[in-house]
Amino acid sequence: MSEVKKIIRRGLNGKVQQGMMRNVMKQFNEAADFLGINSNVRKILSHSNNELVVRFPVRMDNGEVEVFTGYRVQHNNSLGPYKGGLRYHKTVDLDAARALAMWMTWKTSLAGLPYGGAKGGIQIDPSAYSPAELERITRRFTYALADNIGPDHDIPAPDMNTNDQTMAWMADTYMSMRPPAERSANQHVVTGKPSASGGLEGRDRATGYGVFLTIKLLLEKKGQDLKDKRFIVQGFGNVGYWAAVFLERMGARMVAVQDASKTLYDDSGISVEELHEFCLKNKSVINGFSGGSTLKDKDFFSVECDICIPAALGNQITKENAFEIKASLIAEGANGPTEDAAEKLLISRGTQIIPDILCNSGGVIASYYEWLQNRNGELWNMEEVMEKLERKISASFEKVYDLSTSEGISLRMAAYGIALNRIENAYVQRGIFP
Known part of the structure; x- marks a missing residue:
């Protein structure tokens, strides 16, 4: 055109x-x-x-x-x-x-x-x-x-x-x-x-479910579960909300949440559903919600917690604020939320990072199922979709975790290794035209 x-x-x-x-x-x-x-x-x-x-x-x-x-x-x-x-x-x-x-x-x-x-x-x-x-x-x-x-x-x-x-x-x-x-x-x-x-039943929650599931799977590798774990969420849109829903159902509590309008904190826990209902009635922003106290935006990453979920924009965790992070686990709900220099600092301190290309892959996996559903003229119910998602994400996680453990490399490096190797093989096998 x-x-x-x-x-x-x-x-x-x-x-x-x-x-x-x-x-x-x-x-x-x-x-x-x-x-x-x-x-x-x-x-x-x-x-x-x-x-x-x-x-x-x-x-x-x-x-x-x-x-x-x-x-x-x-x-x-x-x-x-x-x-x-x-x-x-x-x-x-x-x-x-x-x-x-x-x-x-x-x-x-x-x-x-x-x-x-x-x-x-x-x-x-x-x-x-x-x-x-x-x-x-x-x-x-x-x-x-x-x-x-x-x-x-x-x-x-x-x-x-x-x-x-x-x-x-x-x-x-x-x-x-x-x-x-x-x-x-x-x-x-x-x-x-x-x-x-x-559309596909369950597509709305697929990305957030993937964030939750990869957190759950990693904790299980360490002999832990989600009960009483404290988590913070940056960005309370679709991804942040659904990740928080699934985490809360497993006994974890959201102690801080941030969006472009405000940062809220409550160590006893902020109700995910109550905040969601408020957002639905107030143009999808958390400003004005009565639960929790207000924090300065710059203090969000310094909140005492076990799990940090950046689910907003890219480049939010930088070398300037990485040292403030108390969480031992970062689950990248957003694309590219952690700058390279910040990641190196965090890993040196023993912080684990579930990389975006694994952590938030539930959305594109669900999109694939919707694409297949439309192409084949099929209809899958919610239970079928969630089972397919769990199997697919779990399989990816196991491959990444096993490679990370066997080679002594970060989860991100392992994820990149699997992804790039598959693409490289396609080019080597087919050759370059002409």
Whole structure:
């Protein structure tokens, strides 16, 4: 489409930005060095296949037109179609999309899925727009991307500030652009849809469940359980909420929670469901909730606890605040929440980190099941879905843990080792065209 500007391997105006991309490249290069990855494969994986920037006009409720900028980075598809979320946030840019797309490549590979990695979104504060405006923005974004996504090419999903409704609008728009005879066959162009529109039962809780399950599995390896464990959660969106739900059900208690509006603390425990109900009634923010006392935002990571779950934005745990962390276990619910220098400091202190590409992989695994469900014309109930999720995540965890233990390496290095080895094998076996 004329609205799509393809930028191959370089950023806007040729500038390569820093931030999360610097972090993911450090992780990749350290793992590639340790594993001795084929030099040619390493060159390929260091770059994105395609980087798209789209600008599109949308009429607002007041009749004025605004022009929005959207992104989609397709990192690698050696193992299958590109797969990854779309987020609506003011921090979305090409640098962030590059990093997140690369992490998706490692995540889908580690999980053993027939997918590659992609990511994108719109640079927008969705709270500033009405539901009707968000629908028009989403449909116009889908129209702009339509030649570059597809059920066997690039399959978007929900991410930060997008949800099942967003995916329903995207699917409907995309299917409406197909010939009538092909429309129903394109339902799986996106995943994370409402269950009534072809979505998967349990998709909403899948990522948070994966965070919970990997924590539970790691504690079991140490001869421990979750009863009376104290945990803190940064970000009380879909991932943070569901992780907290499952942890609380196992006897753990949430002693601190933080979002962009406030930080709350109560050593006796903050009720997960009461806070969730409050958020549903108050524009999804915790500010104003009466339970717990208010902490300064900078003091969140210093709260006494056993488990820390960063489930918000990337680069939240830095070398400046890592020394404050009291938790012995960090479970990365967000993508790239821990900077490389901070991780080295934490590991030297004996802190264990469940890496993002394992810890929050439940979402993309559930997306795979939804994709299969749509392709095969099947319907699975909640119990079936949760059983499939538990088996798949547990299998990935065991592989990572066993490699970490046998080689004396971090869980992240082990996860990268498994993920990169699978992709490397695909390239070595197939060769490079021509």
